[in-house]
Amino acid sequence: MPKIQDILKLANDGLPEHEREYFCDARPAPYRPLAKYVEKFMNWARANSLWLLGFGTGCGAIELRPLMTARYDMYRYGIAPRPTPRQSSVFIIGGYASVKTTKRIIRSYEQMQAPKFVIALGSCPINGGMYWDSYNTINRIDHYIPVDIYIAGCMPRPESLIAGFEKLKQLIKDGKADGANQYIENLEWYKANQKKIIKDWNMPDYNW
Amino acid sequence: MNNLIQRLQNRFPISAVHQQRPDLAFCCVDTKQAVALITHLRDYEKFSHLVFLTAVDYIEQGFFQLTYLLHNYTRHCDLGLRVRLDREQATMESIHHLWEQAATYQRELKEMFGIDFPGSPRVDESFILEGWDNIPPMRRDFDTKKYSEETYFPRPGRQTNDPENYMKAKLYPEGDA
Numbered sequence: 001m002p003k004i005q006d007i008l009k010l011a012n013d014g015l016p017e018h019e020r021e022y023f024c025d026a027r028p029a030p031y032r033p034l035a036k037y038v039e040k041f042m043n044w045a046r047a048n049s050l051w052l053l054g055f056g057t058g059c060g061a062i063e064l065r066p067l068m069t070a071r072y073d074m075y076r077y078g079i080a081p082r083p084t085p086r087q088s089s090v091f092i093i094g095g096y097a098s099v100k101t102t103k104r105i106i107r108s109y110e111q112m113q114a115p116k117f118v119i120a121l122g123s124c125p126i127n128g129g130m131y132w133d134s135y136n137t138i139n140r141i142d143h144y145i146p147v148d149i150y151i152a153g154c155m156p157r158p159e160s161l162i163a164g165f166e167k168l169k170q171l172i173k174d175g176k177a178d179g180a181n182q183y184i185e186n187l188e189w190y191k192a193n194q195k196k197i198i199k200d201w202n203m204p205d206y207n208w
Numbered sequence: 209m210n211n212l213i214q215r216l217q218n219r220f221p222i223s224a225v226h227q228q229r230p231d232l233a234f235c236c237v238d239t240k241q242a243v244a245l246i247t248h249l250r251d252y253e254k255f256s257h258l259v260f261l262t263a264v265d266y267i268e269q270g271f272f273q274l275t276y277l278l279h280n281y282t283r284h285c286d287l288g289l290r291v292r293l294d295r296e297q298a299t300m301e302s303i304h305h306l307w308e309q310a311a312t313y314q315r316e317l318k319e320m321f322g323i324d325f326p327g328s329p330r331v332d333e334s335f336i337l338e339g340w341d342n343i344p345p346m347r348r349d350f351d352t353k354k355y356s357e358e359t360y361f362p363r364p365g366r367q368t369n370d371p372e373n374y375m376k377a378k379l380y381p382e383g384d385a
Binding site: 017045098099100102126128132133134135136137140143151193196197198199200201 | 263321334336337338340345350352353354355359360361362363366368
């Protein structure tokens, strides 16, 4: 009779045998909300302190530069970039994602600490956009990581990005932006989709 | 440019010379002579810059056409060399010993077209397509739309319009005016 802790462990099949001990094989646990008003206060604080992951994943990343600089100035909305996934809470999928990029997106997304939010920017992450029949570009990013806000357009202007951020803030304040929990609860489904396209899976099953 | 072509024709069996601009010409060369000709151009005719190395898949005729574009910085002219490879056994001599960066082009051609360049550094490693297990995607018998629909979860509801009819109906709803 195997122990329950062993069943809940990740297989890490992609790694070679001698490397498996270097990586964590525990399953991620969902976040449990605190008492009602405490959680409300926490959500208010989270909504007003959004840290972007500075990872430009497609041509849409070019829209983040005017957003950061003086003309549109996202800092006045409490949004700032951060160079590492460990310290950021918002991941912007900036346009098309090739399979090679998707692998890095998954790695970065899993390394972010919950609560974490994803904004899909442009039409490519929504339905493939102009690359919908490409051999190397995914069609829907929401089959690989959960998405909170979609901003349609090719490319959306910085104004629509700011509007998207305002929507995201409202979602967080209402406690509805729980993509991180969805990801953990449906981990098998997401992993199956990810491994369907990433055929050289040489990383742990969850990148802690 | 004409003098150059004359000089080359005396030494190498080049054919189908096409002068596209005063400073740009293309010619076809035999597969076995290609590297010798490129070496000659680089070392004696001052074509010191490899601009690009690309391939085109002529599936109907059953060959790949490689194009080496070389640039001469002294006279500011370009010469393109076209080489035909059999589609079934697409193997070409490597030129990474002439220009190191050619190895990257050759690695990409190996991955995208399946053209082999034996001896080229890291030519067998994957370049952009990590873990690709289908036929090389730039070959024209690869159906990219079918592959995408089978692999990448297309979102239902995509509509396409014929641009000509769509714009006609939009701009002239009364009919032909």
